[in-house]
Amino acid sequence: MKIKNIEKSYGKNQVLKNISFELNQGEKVALLGNNGAGKSTLMNIINGNLEASSGQIDYGTMNPTSNNTGYIMQNMTLPPDALGNEVLSLFARDENAKNYGRRLVKEFRMESFLNRRFSNLSGGQKQKLFLISALQNSPEYFFLDEITTGLDSESRGELFKFLSSNLKVKEATLLLVTHYLEEALQLCDRFIILKEGQIIADLKKSDLIQEDFSYLECSMNISDFEEYRIKEYQYKIPKKLAAEALVRFSKEIVLYQKDYRIDLEELLS
Numbered sequence: 060m061k062i063k064n065i066e067k068s069y070g071k072n073q074v075l076k077n078i079s080f081e082l083n084q085g086e087k088v089a090l091l092g093n094n095g096a097g098k099s100t101l102m103n104i105i106n107g108n109l110e111a112s113s114g115q116i117d118y119g120t121m122n123p124t125s126n127n128t129g130y131i132m133q134n135m136t137l138p139p140d141a142l143g144n145e146v147l148s149l150f151a152r153d154e155n156a157k158n159y160g161r162r163l164v165k166e167f168r169m170e171s172f173l174n175r176r177f178s179n180l181s182g183g184q185k186q187k188l189f190l191i192s193a194l195q196n197s198p199e200y201f202f203l204d205e206i207t208t209g210l211d212s213e214s215r216g217e218l219f220k221f222l223s224s225n226l227k228v229k230e231a232t233l234l235l236v237t238h239y240l241e242e243a244l245q246l247c248d249r250f251i252i253l254k255e256g257q258i259i260a261d262l263k264k265s266d267l268i269q270e271d272f273s274y275l276e277c278s279m280n281i282s283d284f285e286e287y288r289i290k291e292y293q294y295k296i297p298k299k300l301a302a303e304a305l306v307r308f309s310k311e312i313v314l315y316q317k318d319y320r321i322d323l324e325e326l327l328s
């Protein structure tokens with residue numbers, strides 16, 4: 060998929076500026092950035108839910124409106140009276156999908172929610188239901204916008220473990236909006252960072268972390284990205300993350316990036 064010079068304005072407020080990138084088959088891309096950076100707007104344009112003010116998207120073989128695409132957007136809702144199992148049937152594209160959905164429900168320990176009304180489910184249960192609804196169709200493309208927002212850390216971890224094991228098997232293409240770096244690192248191999256409607260960095264995993272260093276152990280809110288100095292491809296690790304890493308690993312963290320190294324003492328001073 061080729062996204063070319065996408066711009067979007069709401070009245071006089073331009074919220075996306077000259078966004079261009081390619082999303083390749085099988086790639087797993089995280090869209091990161093602070094509140095209001097334009098992530099959801101971009102996702103909605105890519106999904107065809109929103110029209111860009113200018114620019115084009117060449118979908119190639121991808122068709123995000125077809126049933127080989129699963130998407131979960133922010134604030135999705137369903138008729139409040141719909142039962143969990145009705146929701147799954149509604150989204151299943153065929154009998155195979157229904158059968159797979161039933162297996163996923165067991166794996167997710169969601170059986171008891173199938174006869175409850177949508178409006179009576181908690182936020183996390185609703186998200187799990189949406190996720191199973193999408194996964195049961197074994198889609199080739201996933202567009203997921205902040206699916207773990209508002210969940211407790213246990214549910215968040217569970218949801219992501221579940222998603223990552225399913226995505227690995229299926230080699231799906233993923234575009235993921237998240238505020239949690241550890242989730243992005245768990246699921247994605249490429250990281251596009253938006254700031255004030257512009258792409259300020261497009262990084263591979265190896266650009267961000269040293270391979271033998273387990274960042275996944277650390278938790279950090281992505282808004283800390285502000286602390287990265289993204290300039291000429293040199294990065295500074297956020298202090299909070301560095302401090303956590305120091306406590307956990309008590310060793311020097313050699314920051315990735317060509318010959319650019321910072322040691323923790325300097326960071327924490």
Ligand SMILES: Nc1ncnc2c1ncn2[C@@H]1O[C@H](COP(=O)(O)OP(=O)(O)OP(=O)(O)O)[C@@H](O)[C@H]1O
Binds near residue numbers: 074093094098101
């Ligand atoms: N329907 C709308 N009408 C007017 N302005 C909007 C509308 N939707 C979004 N915006 C504005 O566009 C900008 C980008 O919003 P968007 O929701 O895309 O950001 P985001 O990066 O997804 O933020 P968050 O992390 O908070 O979800 C914000 O300034 C927001 O106020």
